[in-house]
Amino acid sequence: METEKPIPQETADVELELLLEAIYQEYGYDYRDYIQVSLKRQILNRLEQEGLKSITELQVQILKDKDLFNKLLGDLSINVTELFRDPLFYLALKKEVLPILKTYPQLNIWHAGCATGQEVYSFAIMLKEEGLYEKTQIYATDVNQVALEKAKAGIYSLSSLKEGTANYQQAGGEKTLTDYYTTDHKNAIINRSLKKNILFCDHNLVTDKVFCEMNLIMCRNVFIYFNESLREQVLKIFHESLCRQGYLCLGAQESLLKLKYSNYFERAENKQKIFRKTIHGNI
Numbered sequence: 001m002e003t004e005k006p007i008p009q010e011t012a013d014v015e016l017e018l019l020l021e022a023i024y025q026e027y028g029y030d031y032r033d034y035i036q037v038s039l040k041r042q043i044l045n046r047l048e049q050e051g052l053k054s055i056t057e058l059q060v061q062i063l064k065d066k067d068l069f070n071k072l073l074g075d076l077s078i079n080v081t082e083l084f085r086d087p088l089f090y091l092a093l094k095k096e097v098l099p100i101l102k103t104y105p106q107l108n109i110w111h112a113g114c115a116t117g118q119e120v121y122s123f124a125i126m127l128k129e130e131g132l133y134e135k136t137q138i139y140a141t142d143v144n145q146v147a148l149e150k151a152k153a154g155i156y157s158l159s160s161l162k163e164g165t166a167n168y169q170q171a172g173g174e175k176t177l178t179d180y181y182t183t184d185h186k187n188a189i190i191n192r193s194l195k196k197n198i199l200f201c202d203h204n205l206v207t208d209k210v211f212c213e214m215n216l217i218m219c220r221n222v223f224i225y226f227n228e229s230l231r232e233q234v235l236k237i238f239h240e241s242l243c244r245q246g247y248l249c250l251g252a253q254e255s256l257l258k259l260k261y262s263n264y265f266e267r268a269e270n271k272q273k274i275f276r277k278t279i280h281g282n283i
């Protein structure tokens with residue numbers, strides 16, 4: 001009896017490249033410069049769930065079935081997040097950055113790759129506690145519209161909040177997290193007063209451009225999915241978006257090291273990935 005042979009690595013790589021090209025040509029979403037290992041993992045999972053045998057088969061289906069494409073789009077955007085994720089990062093922001101932002105008459109803040117919104121509400125809480133919220137306009141963007149809808153709704157299961165509550169205390173929270181939501185016994189519903197200065201919108205870091213001048217950009221745990229040339233492209237957008245001496249916050253695993261424009265930024269704080277724009281003008 002004949003047994004099924006695994007797809008050779010090189011064939012799978014070529015098929016993956018063709019699939020990404022087809023997605024870009026047909027739907028305008030550009031994943032060609034994402035790190036392939038993580039893309040491949042998501043794509044192979046989707047193959048299995050759809051009962052398809054090869055990436056090429058998936059490509060054929062994707063081109064004629066928009067619903068399948070939307071499923072894959074959901075798979076490719078990894079939305080893992082939580083309230084006050086990496087609490088020491090928030091503590092550093094509170095100690096080192098917010099005192100400087102307090103001296104500004106108004107603030108624009110951009111959360112790029114905000115997923116389901118927990119990061120945005122975490123920082124909004126911190127801004128409230130520091131008396132900065134009322135003078136701040138927050139832009140929260142993502143490529144994944146399903147995640148954005150969840151972010152806008154600001155409804156999270158109570159069980160998912162356990163970690164967030166501990167994080168909030170570690171991050172130097174001054175009240176209790178329950179002051180910022182109401183509950184229907186299953187879910188936490190974020191207070192309206194926290195949402196009023198937040199604009200959630202669709203923005204793709206790969207294909208969309210600068211849209212406003214920002215005092216601080218948070219783009220945490222997004223660069224890890226991009227290859228070096230895409231990181232450089234996006235870093236250029238951030239540089240153009242930031243005002244003089246604006247702040248850029250990356251995730252714990254991310255760095256500007258070796259990137260083309262890294263000398264346009266300096267570390268604003270020793271331990272966390274908080275950078276400050278040093279050189280003004282266009283790159």
Ligand SMILES: C[S@@+](CC[C@H](N)C(=O)[O-])C[C@H]1O[C@@H](n2cnc3c(N)ncnc32)[C@H](O)[C@@H]1O
Pocket residue numbers: 077078079080081082085112113114115116119141142143144147203204205206219220221222225251
């Ligand atoms: C792991 S989550 C990070 C969420 C949050 N920043 C945090 O650190 O908790 C990565 C997010 O980046 C978004 N993303 C990936 N590629 C993007 C792109 N090209 N433009 C905008 N957002 C993108 C994904 O949809 C996902 O919601």
